[in-house]
Amino acid sequence: MDRPRMRPLLQLELPITGEQLMEALRMALSNDAGPVVGRALRRHVELTLRAEVRHFWSPHLSLDVLEDGEGTLLRGRYAPHPHIWMLIMAVYG
Numbered sequence: 001m002d003r004p005r006m007r008p009l010l011q012l013e014l015p016i017t018g019e020q021l022m023e024a025l026r027m028a029l030s031n032d033a034g035p036v037v038g039r040a041l042r043r044h045v046e047l048t049l050r051a052e053v054r055h056f057w058s059p060h061l062s063l064d065v066l067e068d069g070e071g072t073l074l075r076g077r078y079a080p081h082p083h084i085w086m087l088i089m090a091v092y093g
Contacts (some may be wrong), residue, residue: 010061010076018043018065018072025063048081056084 014021026040038047045063048054063076079085 007077007079010074010078012074013068013071014074015071018067021065021072021074054081060085 022040022043022045025045028034029036029038029040029045035050035053036047037050038045043065045065047061047063049058058081059078060081061076061078063074066073066075080088
């Protein structure tokens with residue numbers, strides 16, 4: 001049995017264009033009522049929890065939107081917040 005990965009990978013094939021997906025993500029992020037905040041730049045999105053509900057162990061999701069023939073490939077990686085991840089790597093090193 002494989003050990004759990006420290007930074008699991010998420011991949012979804014979607015039947016819409018990359019621009020449609022990015023527009024939907026931007027609209028979802030503009031809603032200030034949700035627990036998730038983030039930034040969308042070109043074909044990349046960074047998501048995290050709001051500061052009020054975030055903990056030391058809260059995940060951070062980094063998404064890349066890639067054109068894939070007829071649709072779009074959404075590739076994401078769950079990880080600790082980048083500041084925490086650097087601390088983990090420094091201790092590991």
